[in-house]
Amino acid sequence: MASPIQEHLEKTNKEYASNFTQGHLALPPAKKYLILTCMDARIDPASAFGITLGDAHVIRNAGASARDALRSLIISQQLLGTREIILIKHTGCGMSTFKDEDAHAVVKKNVGDEAAKSIEDLKFLAFPDLEQGVRDDLEFLKRHAAIPEEITLSGWVYEVESGKVRRVE
Amino acid sequence: MASPIQEHLEKTNKEYASNFTQGHLALPPAKKYLILTCMDARIDPASAFGITLGDAHVIRNAGASARDALRSLIISQQLLGTREIILIKHTGCGMSTFKDEDAHAVVKKNVGDEAAKSIEDLKFLAFPDLEQGVRDDLEFLKRHAAIPEEITLSGWVYEVESGKVRRVE
Numbered sequence: 001m002a003s004p005i006q007e008h009l010e011k012t013n014k015e016y017a018s019n020f021t022q023g024h025l026a027l028p029p030a031k032k033y034l035i036l037t038c039m040d041a042r043i044d045p046a047s048a049f050g051i052t053l054g055d056a057h058v059i060r061n062a063g064a065s066a067r068d069a070l071r072s073l074i075i076s077q078q079l080l081g082t083r084e085i086i087l088i089k090h091t092g093c094g095m096s097t098f099k100d101e102d103a104h105a106v107v108k109k110n111v112g113d114e115a116a117k118s119i120e121d122l123k124f125l126a127f128p129d130l131e132q133g134v135r136d137d138l139e140f141l142k143r144h145a146a147i148p149e150e151i152t153l154s155g156w157v158y159e160v161e162s163g164k165v166r167r168v169e
Numbered sequence: 170m171a172s173p174i175q176e177h178l179e180k181t182n183k184e185y186a187s188n189f190t191q192g193h194l195a196l197p198p199a200k201k202y203l204i205l206t207c208m209d210a211r212i213d214p215a216s217a218f219g220i221t222l223g224d225a226h227v228i229r230n231a232g233a234s235a236r237d238a239l240r241s242l243i244i245s246q247q248l249l250g251t252r253e254i255i256l257i258k259h260t261g262c263g264m265s266t267f268k269d270e271d272a273h274a275v276v277k278k279n280v281g282d283e284a285a286k287s288i289e290d291l292k293f294l295a296f297p298d299l300e301q302g303v304r305d306d307l308e309f310l311k312r313h314a315a316i317p318e319e320i321t322l323s324g325w326v327y328e329v330e331s332g333k334v335r336r337v338e
Contacts, residue, residue, distance in 0.1 A: 003321050005202045005253050006336075012219020013334045020332030022211070027263055029210040033174045039226040039241055041198040042191070046213045050181020057208040060229040062241040071291055072208055072231040078275045080263055084174050094196055094249055106247045111317050118314035122240055145287035148280050152172050163189030165182045167175075 025054035033057075033084035034076045038064040040090060042160040049088070049165070057082060063095030064088060065125045066137035074146055084152040085141065089134050091159045096133070100124045130157060134168040194223035202226075202253035203245045207233040207262060211329040218257070218334070226251060232264030233257060234294045235306035243315055253321040254310065258303050260328045265302070269293045299326060303337040 002010070034057035037045055045051055045058050057076045059069045064087060066073070076082045103124040108116035127133035134155035141147050155169040171179070203226035206214055214220055214227050226245045228238045233256060235242070245251045272293040277285035296302035303324035310316050324338040 003253060005200065005255065006323055009218055009255060009334065013217060016217050017332040023330040025211045027261060031174065039228045039245065041223050041225055042194045044215045044222055046215060048182060048185050049178055053213055054210050056210055058229050059208045060227050061238070062244040068240055069230070071237055071293060074276060074288065075231040075263065075272065075293060076208065078279055079267060079272060084172060086174065086178060092196060094244065098248060103244065103248060107243060107315055110247055111315055115315040119243065124240060124244060146276055146280055146284040154175055161192040163186040165178065
């Protein structure tokens with residue numbers, strides 16, 4: 001009944017839980033920051049960005065899009081007290097390899113007309129240039145009325161080839 | 170110039186990069202699955218769910234909302250070939266502690282009228298019951314025209330108190 005992926009989850013989690021000692025952590029992030037990064041399979045935020053369990057929210061979506069993350073960003077800040085946003089996009093990102101119209105065409109071809117119609121208003125938020133993508137998202141956050149001015153913002157690039165981060169802004 | 174959080178990121182990443190040996194990994198997730206979970210600070214998906222670097226997309230937002238993740242889910246499946254969604258919500262989730270109207274009221278009080286107006290159409294997607302929240306999101310995915318029927322779906326709860334996952338559906 002369980003798929004191999006599901007079996008793997010159950011097996012590896014059993015081992016994790018048997019050594020788990022962090023059940024006392026509080027809901028609000030202890031260090032009051034959040035990392036917004038990409039869903040890319042080559043990124044392990046906890047290890048690559050030095051996040052200690054309980055310290056930070058981690059939001060991940062396709063391309064580390066600030067627009068797409070707005071709901072989570074506001075909840076993190078206004079309801080759970082975070083005060084700093086670390087935005088990290090990365091080299092080799094899939095979101096720089098296609099345009100919005102390409103994605104819509106792929107859905108139409110693969111899943112059909114009804115599928116294409118169900119998401120016709122969806123913006124895929126692709127970005128052609130990596131550094132510019134980081135700057136544009138920071139600008140979006142700076143200008144957004146619901147992101148308070150006192151929130152500390154920075155933008156970074158993670159290199160999937162080297163494991164290194166570098167600051168863009 | 171750098172904040173303590175930014176300094177911490179740079180310092181811990183330097184160590185990570187110095188031991189990094191995974192620069193050869195491909196863009197599409199090797200095991201063709203994705204995990205959708207919450208941004209909660211108490212969750213480390215790679216460790217808790219046994220994700221090997223390069224194997225899976227990881228999408229995280231407030232409450233592990235499938236609706237909010239739709240853009241990323243479609244990109245993951247249609248452009249990067251994933252075939253299985255593991256949805257994991259968790260005990261003690263902030264999204265079960267307030268209602269949408271509370272969140273809008275908090276933004277208005279904390280950030281002001283302009284801020285409240287800028288997000289008046291935003292749905293925060295709170296859910297009162299955890300297991301039901303998992304089932305509702307799976308139902309949303311099953312019924313959505315742009316999520317192909319052949320995608321394998323399962324829904325889970327992660328217990329932040331014990332580190333254990335248990336399957337809901």
